Amino acid sequence: MNEFKYLRASDASDAVSQFSKESKSKFLGGGTNLIDLIKENIEKPSALIDVSRLALREIKKTANGGVSIGATAKNSDTANHPLVRENYPLLSQAILAGASQQIRNMATNGGNLLQRTRCFYFYDPAMRCNKREPGTGCDALEGLNNYSAVLGWNEKCVATHPSDMCVALAALDATVKVKGADGKERTIQFADFHRLPENTPEKDNNLQTGELIIAIEIPKSNFAKNSYYLKVRDRTSYAFALVSVAVALEMNGKTIKQARIALGGVAHKPWRAMDAEKLLANAKADDATFKKAADAALKDAKALEHNAYKIELAKRAIVRALKKAVDGGIA
Amino acid sequence: MCENFPTYIAEEIQEPLTEDEAALLSEDDLSKLGKSRRDFLGKTALAAIAAQLLLHDQAFALKYMSDAPVTNNAVSELAMTVKMTINGAEKSVAIEPNVTLLDALRERLQMTGTKKGCDHGQCGACTVIVDGKRVLSCLTLAAQAEGLNITTIEGLGKGDELHPMQESFITHDGFQCGYCTPGQICSAVALLDEAKRGEISYVSTNISKKPPTKLSDDEIRERMSGNICRCGAYPHIVEAIKEVQNGKAEAKSS
Ligand SMILES: Cc1cc2nc3c(=O)[nH]c(=O)nc-3n(C[C@H](O)[C@H](O)[C@H](O)COP(=O)(O)OP(=O)(O)OC[C@H]3O[C@@H](n4cnc5c(N)ncnc54)[C@H](O)[C@@H]3O)c2cc1C
Ligand code: FES
Ligand code: FES
Numbered sequence: 001m002n003e004f005k006y007l008r009a010s011d012a013s014d015a016v017s018q019f020s021k022e023s024k025s026k027f028l029g030g031g032t033n034l035i036d037l038i039k040e041n042i043e044k045p046s047a048l049i050d051v052s053r054l055a056l057r058e059i060k061k062t063a064n065g066g067v068s069i070g071a072t073a074k075n076s077d078t079a080n081h082p083l084v085r086e087n088y089p090l091l092s093q094a095i096l097a098g099a100s101q102q103i104r105n106m107a108t109n110g111g112n113l114l115q116r117t118r119c120f121y122f123y124d125p126a127m128r129c130n131k132r133e134p135g136t137g138c139d140a141l142e143g144l145n146n147y148s149a150v151l152g153w154n155e156k157c158v159a160t161h162p163s164d165m166c167v168a169l170a171a172l173d174a175t176v177k178v179k180g181a182d183g184k185e186r187t188i189q190f191a192d193f194h195r196l197p198e199n200t201p202e203k204d205n206n207l208q209t210g211e212l213i214i215a216i217e218i219p220k221s222n223f224a225k226n227s228y229y230l231k232v233r234d235r236t237s238y239a240f241a242l243v244s245v246a247v248a249l250e251m252n253g254k255t256i257k258q259a260r261i262a263l264g265g266v267a268h269k270p271w272r273a274m275d276a277e278k279l280l281a282n283a284k285a286d287d288a289t290f291k292k293a294a295d296a297a298l299k300d301a302k303a304l305e306h307n308a309y310k311i312e313l314a315k316r317a318i319v320r321a322l323k324k325a326v327d328g329g330i331a
Numbered sequence: 332m333c334e335n336f337p338t339y340i341a342e343e344i345q346e347p348l349t350e351d352e353a354a355l356l357s358e359d360d361l362s363k364l365g366k367s368r369r370d371f372l373g374k375t376a377l378a379a380i381a382a383q384l385l386l387h388d389q390a391f392a393l394k395y396m397s398d399a400p401v402t403n404n405a406v407s408e409l410a411m412t413v414k415m416t417i418n419g420a421e422k423s424v425a426i427e428p429n430v431t432l433l434d435a436l437r438e439r440l441q442m443t444g445t446k447k448g449c450d451h452g453q454c455g456a457c458t459v460i461v462d463g464k465r466v467l468s469c470l471t472l473a474a475q476a477e478g479l480n481i482t483t484i485e486g487l488g489k490g491d492e493l494h495p496m497q498e499s500f501i502t503h504d505g506f507q508c509g510y511c512t513p514g515q516i517c518s519a520v521a522l523l524d525e526a527k528r529g530e531i532s533y534v535s536t537n538i539s540k541k542p543p544t545k546l547s548d549d550e551i552r553e554r555m556s557g558n559i560c561r562c563g564a565y566p567h568i569v570e571a572i573k574e575v576q577n578g579k580a581e582a583k584s585s
Pocket of ligand 3: 508
């Protein structure tokens with residue numbers, strides 16, 4: 001591993017101020033992604049500001065009936081928190097679908113949002129990758145792209161966002177609270193947090209340099225009874241998603257009052273399927289409706305040479321997740 | 332860091348067998364022994380073997396590690412002193428910020444029970460228990476462990492007495508080559524605590540309620556999925572964990 005300074009922040013203000021004093025600093029959460037990337041020589045920070053012990057662990061009700069999840073709370077503690085299990089079982093399920101218990105025990109919520117792509121070409125320095133080295137090109141585009149994106153990609157980057165947790169947060173209309181180097185706080189809608197590659201695939205999200213994630217807030221909703229997270233992968237457990245679907249429904253008898261659908265493993269960011277949601281609102285919960293919604297969700301999908309399977313897989317996963325959610329999910 | 336010193340070599344060099352080991356291995360083809368082998372390997376014998384293997388391992392570490400260029404790095408201007416409690420004993424280690432907890436344990440503290448498999452979070456061989464939670468020591472910086480309580484495989488038993496999970500792994504042949512085993516056992520010990528606390532997994536069917544504390548085979552498999560065994564000892568590992576969980580002998584699956 002390259003050398004770096006290790007500094008521990010005492011509170012959020014101290015963290016952002018320490019960050020701005022060092023030339024190439026990075027915040028350190030659980031380290032499960034960052035340490036790996038430093039070992040791979042992909043991230044080369046000169047200083048790590050350890051924020052994992054900051055008192056931002058709290059998971060609590062918000063004034064308007066939602067829940068606030070601290071940035072330094074561990075993924076495992078978040079998934080198991082009674083407030084989350086009762087009100088947002090979709091989030092528990094999505095977190096638990098990711099990584100392994102050991103990793104979830106280390107991983108922080110802030111770090112989960114900022115984990116980087118698992119595209120092989122990003123990890124392999126022998127390959128060209130615009131995300132790793134802007135302007136060099138994308139070897140995945142014409143390479144072994146069976147794990148690559150089918151939605152929202154361009155010729156600059158076909159990487160996918162690997163997080164499971166973020167797919168549920170996208171479906172649940174979460175917001176992200178961050179603190180800037182100037183000490184000011186701002187709130188970012190989850191849909192605007194991660195971004196598509198456009199001309200700057202090296203940027204995964206819309207955070208400004210030195211901004212610290214403080215908390216994630218999820219608004220109150222009536223989705224707890226009918227939600228489901230479905231993850232399809234190469235092996236049953238401990239693998240990233242080929243395709244995943246987060247479905248949250250509010251039911252009125254056999255009719256869907258409103259729906260949320262987000263997809264993982266298919267795009268540079270967690271993908272909200274708004275068109276499908278519109279189709280589902282006030283529709284009868286039956287197979288025909290589900291199929292229509294699935295088609296709508298993938299209508300703009302474009303396959304690369306090796307990943308056409310993802311489009312059909314995603315459609316089927318949506319139909320199945322919708323059925324499961326209607327049947328009472330896992331709550 | 333001792334990057335140019337391949338620590339795994341030390342472990343792969345085959346030392347001649349001790350008399351005891353030779354005697355044990357020449358007993359018969361071990362795979363044919365089945366139950367009698369387990370009878371033969373009574374508790375005391377087991378503890379003695381385990382203790383001896385541990386000593387062996389440590390002697391190895393000293394033999395091969397003492398010449399390793401530890402000092403090359405220890406004087407780096409970034410070096411810092413990290414205090415942690417390891418298996419009940421307070422330790423103070425001088426390390427650089429870029430040293431993982433795994434390398435600190437194995438190369439600085441000569442505690443080689445914790446294994447390095449992939450070094451990238453993908454296999455679970457390096458699992459240790461930190462403040463009651465199982466974590467991966469290969470993705471933890473030693474600096475991050477400041478002030479924390481670490482339990483490694485060396486600290487599970489009490490003196491000569493093995494931890495019930497260790498015994499159960501032996502009873503159920505929960506390993507072949509044994510490389511993944513320290514990680515598997517630390518993981519399994521923490522797993523049963525998680526179940527007692529009512530924690531859920533991806534295969535739990537009722538998320539908003541407390542799941543049963545007795546885990547099904549599916550639950551155990553899902554919760555152990557972070558520990559890869561290249562020898563494929565999985566069915567036996569599940570049996571071993573079940574026996575400790577249920578407090579009774581499980582019928583062997585094969
Ligand atoms: C083998 C393996 C398998 C995995 N499988 C899955 C999977 O199936 N699904 C899945 O979703 N994930 C998976 N993961 C990824 C894992 O979920 C992430 O590595 C983890 O969530 C990152 O959290 P962390 O706290 O460890 O982040 P770190 O590694 O500490 O940091 C990640 C990034 O976030 C930044 N950061 C951390 N905290 C903050 C903050 N508060 N504010 C601003 N920036 C911050 C860091 O600077 C860094 O850039 C896997 C990981 C491994 C190693
Ligand atoms: S060595 Fe740590 S997970 Fe493989
Ligand atoms: S026993 Fe050989 S790797 Fe598990």
